Amino acid sequence: MKLQICLFLGVTVFCVSTADFSPPVVNISLDAPAYQRWAPLKNLYDIDFLRKAAAEVIDSTVPKWVHEAVKPIVKALEKYIPQPYAGEIQGMASFYGTDIADIVLLNFAYEVSAFCTSIVTQDTKGNIYHGRNLDYPHDVLRNLTLDVVFIKNGQVAYRGTTFAGYVGLWTGQSPKKFTVSGNERNKGHWWENIISAVLLKSSPVSWLVRETLESAVDFQDAVVRLAKVPIITDVYYILGGVRAGEGVVITRDRSGSADIWPLDPLLGKDVAMKALNATGQNHISMDSLYKVLSVNPVCNRITVYTTVMSAATPEKYTTFVRDMCM
Known part of the structure; x- marks a missing residue:
């Protein structure tokens, strides 16, 4: 590296x-409610592909045993995440049709x-x-x-x-x-x-x-x-x-x-x-x-x-x- x-x-x-x-290129309206902002992604990507891609990034970055052990803690982190990011992550999890813990982990995985x-x-x-x-x-x-x-x-x-x-x-x-x-x-x-x-x-x-x-x-x-x-x-x-x-x-x-x-x-x-x-x-x-x-x-x-x-x-x-x- x-x-x-x-x-x-x-x-x-x-x-x-x-x-x-x-x-x-996607336009994201900052005037829209946070949980709705990233909805335009649904017009660009197949949801199954997004879900599988997110799992691949998480699984290759976070050890599986750590992933499972931390899931309950990550869920609790939701209340600590400031707006607008909490709302955006909630909206992302909703249209991904996946656990919000996975979206939180995905975002932190990209950070490191x-x-x-x-x-x-x-x-x-x-x-x-x-x-x-x-x-x-x-x-x-x-x-x-x-x-x-x-x-x-x-x-x-x-x-x-x-x-x-x-x-x-x-x-x-x-x-x-x-x-x-x-x-x-x-x-x-x-x-x-x-x-x-x-x-x-x-x-x-x-x-x-x-x-x-x-x-x-x-x-x-x-x-x-x-x-x-x-x-x-x-x-x-x-x-x-x-x-x-x-x-x-x-x-x-x-x-x-x-x-x-x-x-x-x-x-x-x-x-x-x-x-x-x-x-x-x-x-x-x-x-x-x-x-x-x-x-x-x-x-x-x-x-x-x-x-x-x-x-x-x-x-x-x-x-x-x-x-x-x-």
């Missing part, structure tokens, strides 16, 4: 991935098994571009990936990329404000994270992303929120803004930030850094950033999707489901 985070200037122009495809690469970069004109690969060791997720447009008062409030059945976001954009991705730090078992959520009233990392996308007024406000709000496990938050220099990696502990690393043209990591240095700042674009994220092993056998985005041009938000990265 790998974790790469890069903030620097420069890109490459080669690609090694084929057979990528665009995920479905992601491996990612994120890049924030800037061109010669000061335009900020943000790209990310999200890796999960579950092939079925390629058929569950979707772009979600969250609508409030008839307007696009924010958008992101997620999986059917998962109410959180690891990738998102608040138009004309900022972009954000979360990279797991691979710390903490899922049951430790559930305890943190209950006893410490901490937020799952993907829920904080969603809340920040909905509430933050600008890039700086988003940085403060993502650096300070208690979360259930360690994570990297990567943000891009709309002005030159607005790029940052926040290294998070459960209680607060351990480090904040600003955009720097001289710093970067490993393969992605070499790829980005291959041609230079003059060639940065959404397309070239996608090509950087297609270089092996940045893109690999468990890469589920690649998203490229720029908050200054929110209409260009694009996700590709990766069918094969060799």
